[in-house]
Amino acid sequence: MLNTLNAIFAKHRHQPGALLPILHDIQHELGYVPDLAVPEIAKELNLSRAEVHGVLTYxxxxxxxPPGKHVVHVCCAEACQANGSEALANHAATRLLSGDIKMEPVYCLGLCSIGPAIQIDELKLHARVTPEKFDKLMQELEVRS
Ligand code: FES
Structure with missing residues (x-):
């Protein structure tokens, strides 16, 4: 992990406001931002651990x-809430009991007028997702795994 962090730090060393690009790159490389990375980032950017942690959690x-094998983002922003995303998220939470597929909230996928919207593995967007449609998509995902 340290080699990965050092390569990312070197890439952004002279960039103003490097914290967010560094966090993005770490997540891109490792799939998540490990707790052990926080003090290393703080040291690199001459910030406190609390400052780095604050941005990371904001x-x-x-x-x-670590993410699951698959990640399903369920939009929880206002327009999708008005179209039933809260019920969909509750349904997804009970449906995704296996560790291979994880659900994460996201706040707008750009399909506001045709929500509720989800995105699978940061690739494919799906609109007007009902619990039944969600189950069908998850079955297809499990078959492909
Ligand atoms: S509010 Fe859900 S896609 Fe925009």
């Missing part, structure tokens, strides 16, 4: 634990 995008 943005829902950053994971602090």
């Amino acid at each position: 943005y829902h995008h950053f994971r602090q634990s």
Whole structure:
């Protein structure tokens, strides 16, 4: 992990406001931002651990634990809430009991008028997702795994 961090630090060493790009790169490389990375980032950027942790936890995008084999983002922003995303998220939480597929909230996927919206593995977007449609998509995902 340290080699990965050092390569990322070297890439951003002279960049103003490097904290977010560094966090993005770490998550891209490792799948999440491990707790052990926080003091290393703080040291590199001459910030306190609390400052790094504060930014890390402020943005829902950053994971602090390894992702599942598949990640399903369920939009929880207002327009999707108005179209039933809360019920969909509750359904997804009960449906995704296996460790291979994890659900994470996201705040707008750009499909606001045709929500509730989800995104699978940061690739494919799906609109007007009902619990039944969600189950069908998860079955397809499990078959492909
Ligand atoms: S509010 Fe859900 S896609 Fe925009």
